[in-house]
Amino acid sequence: MLGACSSPSSSAKEQGKHISFLYNFSTNSLDPHVDSSYVPIRAGITETLVRLDEDNLTVAPWLAESWEGTDGQNWKIKLRDNVTFQNGKPMTGDAVKASLDRAMTESIAVKNALKIKSIQADGNTLQIVTTQPFPEFISELVNPNTSIIDVTETDVVNKPVGTGPFLLSSFTPGSKLEVKRYDGYWDGASPLDGVTFAFNEDANARSLALRSGQVDIVYRPEIESLDTLNAEPGIKVESTSTFRVHQLTMNMERPALQDVNVRRAMDALIDRQKIVDTILLGHGEAATGPFLPSLPFAPTYEPSPLGADAAVDYLQQAGYSLVNGQMQKDGKPLQLTLLTYPARADLPLIAQVFQSDAKKIGIQVEIRQIDTPEDYMAANRDWDLATYSNLTAPRGDAGYYLNATYHPDGALNFSGAEDPKLTAIIDQLNRTVEPEKRAVLAERAADYVHDNVINSFVLHPSTIVAYNEEKVKNWITTRSEYYMITNKLDVM
Template identity: 30%
Template sequence: MNLAVRLLLILATTVAVSSALGQTVTIAVKAEPNTLDPHKVVGRQSEAFLANVFDGLTARDASGTLVPGLAESWEQVGDTTWRFHLRQGVSFQNGEPFDSASVRFTLARAGNPDSPATTWSQINTITGVDIVDAFTVDIHTVSPDVLLPARLAELFGPMLPPVYTVEAGDDFGTHPVGTGPFVLKEWVKNERLVLAANENYWRGAPSVKEIVVRPIAEDATRVAALIAGEVDLIEGLPHVMVDMIDSRPELRVERVSASRVFYISIDASVKPLDDVRVRQALNYAIDRQAIIDRLFGGLGRPAATIVSAQAFGFDPSVEPYPYDPEKAKALLAEAGYPNGFSVEFDYFTGSVADHYALSQAVAGYWSQIGIDVKENAYELGVFQEKRGANQAAPLYVYSLGDVFLEPFWLVEWLAAGDMSRRYSNPEVNALIQEIRSTFDASRRAELYSEVQRLMKEDAQHAFLFQVDTLWGANDRVNFTLRADEVPWFYPLSLAD
């Protein structure tokens, strides 16, 4: 049976046909995903879609608490073994049963170190999966891994149907099958992506029967579509437009104090950025609060490191760099650059966060201390390819959200992983390894505190701030944002 026929059968058995426009919600986002294959997806803009088609072994509720997903419970059965007890009676959207074999297949497929996705970096401690019985698996890790259950949630641990996944091959990314609340009904690239309710969903069928997702890159165009009634929800409402939306009785602003931290990534292997004094100068030169006030309506707070204020282990005593351009100039002179230097600086569009205006502001502050900044603009997908190939400029603007609300993966990624930009501090690396195997929460918090202190002192990157995440909504829909920024459409409903 060919793939097209199989997909028609999936839709016929799991999707209720929407008989009226009233059953459909239309959402405008900044960019469509690069793929819906969980093991090839790149970037949060793409990853965020996964939770609506797939489920992980665990999940996060609206408050950020780890809760059961496709696993009803889990426990340690040894220092390096986690046992997961799987939910019975769950089927994939094509009718394949979910069981222990699905878990073993999925984690084996996900464990490809050559994948461009971030999935592998989240499960690279796994050494094997043993099937205890049809609905019990033991997952073994190379060393004690306290955060493995959290990493097997919907973003990094989506479960796949073995038979269909193999048959679909490279087409899986555009014709995915999961156990999640919505089925991908249609995908017209750069125009629309249609999700239909999975009427057989194990949590119960979604209230909204169809969701049309439209990629609209321009902020003003998304806002205009909301005002005109063409869409019901828009992602990434510009902070400067909050008052305009709030002034309209049929519209509202949905906001959440999100865990995303904006920062400037610094390649510490490139001169003169290999000098800590230069990196510190870049930090002192930026007026973080002024940028928050000017670009984000004051809805934010300066950040000292990648660890967000919402995260476990956040240490408020590690304070952000103050704005001190004179100190920045003195540090540059001390490092041998009294007249500054020239450097390239990348930014991109089409992300879950606005980077363009931010890059302009930061470049302006740096120019005031004598740094000649050459800016390069890219579309998100193009930039991610450059970044993945280590071809990005020595400086680029970026932002990361803490999906686990515990910062281990961010700290590891930035200090010793793919986002480290060749920075290395043996003391930080040792702390990271200790955190991974420390099950005592109070001790982990102490270790995170020390990591934050070292990251700030090293000025590894120029960490900037957190700002509230904003969406625009009309009065047709009920929708609540989450601090982890995952747009979980399952609770979405139509207003009475």
């Protein structure tokens, strides 16, 4: 039953100080420039030029020591000295340029996000020119898909060579990877000898693996098991608010959903607080928009009409009526396909609640399970709705989510949104430097999404991590969900 939760090998245990970590998403590729699970950075193999300071919601130096770009288009980035890749080669300006060039070649999403026109390397300094004034350019370099690797290595998919505190020793696609300490790490070698980073999408199996002692840290254990885990001697459960939202993505290319009143009806059917209370057992908060209310650019809204009666009213405005128990228009029943995926255990449950509530007003919803939502939704348009979970401010700014999700060039624009008014607001945001003005534009964009129900926002889940507190030392549950296996992680 445990699958990838099998105990670390005896050789792993014999190598000294070791931690076994169990994650909820599997991956078949460790190419950091395209891997949507961000495993290389989470496992401590790769690093980016800058990182998010989660306490201050600012961008902090990492592989880059400093940067300047007062006009928002011409950027000078000073790299740290004495950084080496895990094969011993120095991290030079040329090597970083080659890595960024590869990231933009391999990923159209990275290319669109960075908007780089040219890169010139001079020793440990990069001169970068963007295609337009882009004040938030540096924050885009927080993206794990911009991780710096040695591109001269031949097998990036199975053995990327980065600058992080751990180098890859083995990788079994879809199952696990083993990493060991890189003694030449620029920020101080890890006290650990190695880490097993395993995958299992079954939340119950993850919880059982921790209780049985097969693993030391579990990311997102089964929520129903939290009371049991809390009662176990030596197990600590942490629940931390993050920059994530669970949303109902609307496929705007589907005829029925092109009517805003149909989208409003879908939104009205979502009983957010009930879902938080019953599915998340209170580990989250109901969402009215994509951003946590505590963020400075998060708008506040008057409550909208919700419930079955409100949904029926919206559908009647769209020309639908209930006939023989079916919601119909022009003799055709309203039938919807709803995508969901098991790696986030609460999403299929949310889908089932939505399906049940829709059935009560005569809407037939077919739930379709998929494995990799980003790949499926990008390649297929044979669906109407999707439960999806998205980081909305992992870089401390609204620009990432708005560009990725609602700009026509956005990597996560699965709704197919292409609204000139909204695009214009986002483009203006991209050109604006002053934080106060950016916050106003971000609110305006979020208001437009809200008023037009381009997507529907369900809840902000807490990130839950459980671990053996009698063994694990210096674990931090981060809000961005990027930084997990670090050189500070240790055992007692």
